Amino acid sequence: MESEAKILLADVAAYLQRDGGDDRLVQMLLQSVGRDLTDEALTIEAPSRFAIAYLERNRGLIEGYIEQIAFTPMALRVLAPAQTPTLEPPAGAPAPQPELIGAPAGAAANQPDRVPEPVTPITTTPTPAAPFVSDVAGGVERGIKVRNTLSRDDYHQLVTRMNGAPATPAPAAVIEKAPEEEVFPQTPIASKFTFATFVYGDENKHAYQSAQRFAAWADEPGQVNSLFIYGGSGLGKTHLLLAIKNFLAEKKPHIRVKYANSQAYIDDFINEIGRQKTERRTILRDYHDANILIIDDIQNIIGKQASIEYFFNLMDEFIRENKKVVIASDRAPKKLGMDERLTSRFNAGMLCLVSEPGFEMKYTILKRYYETIICAADDVSEMEIDATLLGAFQAHEGHLTDEQLRHMAEISGNNIRELESFCERCASLSYEREQAGEELTAADIERVAHEYFDTAHKVIHIDTIQDVVEEFYHVSHEELIGPKRSREIAFARHVAVYLANSLCDLSATAVGEQFGGRDHSTIIHSLKVVEKKIKEDRRVCDDLQQLKNKITLRS
Structure with a gap:
């Protein structure tokens, strides 16, 4: 059953990545090994001792995805690295021999009391980080690309095809029928991406507060209809988008939310173009039916002509119907080459820059x-x-x-x-x-x-230190290196000398030459002044740390 377990594990990782889940959790799942699959549980082997605790912490989320894919509740069992799983024998039956676990099908057939193999899970359309898994046996492709909205009857028909039996003939024309239940199941809330776990400061406070405001007014028509967050990679944009999604799923589950990153949107668009031809259905129905649409990394859609045109039409529909949109990008709307009406719409809404952290x-x-x-x-x-697993690693x-x-x-x-x-x-x-x-x-x-990082061993020049100190203390370059001795100017000069002495590979004499030709004793005096201030006033220490950070970033 190991191959089925591996397929299901790969599908879980693909679904999680498609939905913009925790990157670390996705990587841990991809590095894990599927060891066994029964009707009750999926057993996987974790790659490390740290991964075990992390996977267990996200058990509810993972089991939610397992249920989505396999159409039945299953437990997750996590093994320590290199630990072999053991199947539980039926009551009264002899336990299977260890060497039979994972044995060829012929060996398993000679064991009448073996647990019957479950139906092979269906693989999904993957993301680039989780390659599509296929297994050609007898000329039948076992990797079936489907969406998780597949009905139970269609699922069993596909399973029949995968096992090599003739499939039930499909009707000549498939007419789309209304779903019997809501197409927006809520993802289990077991994520680190919440407002409570977001670290904010001056660099991202506006975006953080705007995201909270959007979530608070989500069910109020005409209020806060758009939020556009932009900034460099790895600065917390995705965290804020998922925090909105998770907040609404927990506090306002009646709101239909569709979240997708740019790659998931493009994959959905391409797949459903094909379905439109065969099933005569409206493409991206779950996008159109949503009350709130959240799209991450929109810049990756730019340049893909067909998908971006459809995206513009989708945004235009949301504008006309007064629905709400959240977008994240690495640049401002005016630099994305979007339709002028969309650019104007996003500029008129909540537009937030996320800056690099200090x-x-x-x-x-x-x-x-x-x-x-x-x-x-x-x-x-x-x-x-x-508890028996804890002995396998040092926690x-x-x-x-x-x-x-x-x-x-x-x-x-x-x-x-x-x-x-x-x-x-x-x-x-x-x-x-x-x-x-x-x-x-x-x-x-x-x-x-x-x-x-590239910032660990940068060469720092005195002129960079002087520029940063001058901006921080609001003094001119002439005042910093000149003879003026007013309290504010003198202390700024002491700080600049102190930083130059600690960050630059120069002697005290060489530092003095860069500060108006001051001698060695004057430089030593500046160092003593700053060291004394550090001991007396914690704020001086904080200012020095902030100045060092700014200097390092500019170097």
């Missing part, structure tokens, strides 16, 4: 992720995990001090997904150091950062 936000993200995810992974007492991560987290924030890049992975790596390395009786050093953190 030091304080990165520090907050790292600190929250470390405390709520990494540290929480050690505590599995409230999770539904078989511990190393400790990260506040000073280490601040250093990580200072030298890291701006992609939030990379920040979280960076934090995991540092915690894991800290554990290795602790096991050896050592401590995680700043050099260790910088080596890990060098694998993730």
